[in-house]
Amino acid sequence: MSSSIDLPRRRDEEGDFHELLPVDCPDCGCTVFQAKDDPGLVWEPGTSWGDECRDKQCHCHESPLLGQRRS
Numbered sequence: 181m182s183s184s185i186d187l188p189r190r191r192d193e194e195g196d197f198h199e200l201l202p203v204d205c206p207d208c209g210c211t212v213f214q215a216k217d218d219p220g221l222v223w224e225p226g227t228s229w230g231d232e233c234r235d236k237q238c239h240c241h242e243s244p245l246l247g248q249r250r251s
C-alpha cells in the first residue's frame with residue numbers, strides 16, 4: 181500500500197536525470213546526494229553546510245562534485 185516516495189531528481193553533468201538518495205558525507209557528516217541508479221555519481225553540498233557539519237573545509241564544501249563521479 182505504500183506509495184512511492186518522491187525522491188528529488190537532478191541532472192548530472194551530461195544532462196541525464198537521476199533520482200537522488202541522501203547519504204552522509206563520511207568526512208564531515210553533511211548530506212550528500214547519490215544517484216539511486218549509479219552510486220558513483222554524487223552531488224555535494226558546496227556552501228550549504230549542515231547543522232552537524234564537523235569540517236567546513238571538507239572536500240564536499242571546498243570543491244563540490246555536482247553530478248560528477250568521485251575520482
Ligand SMILES: [Zn+2]
Pocket residue numbers: 205206207208209210238239240241
Ligand atoms: Zn563533507
Ligand SMILES: [Zn+2]
Pocket residue numbers: 205208209210229230233234235236238241
Ligand atoms: Zn560539511
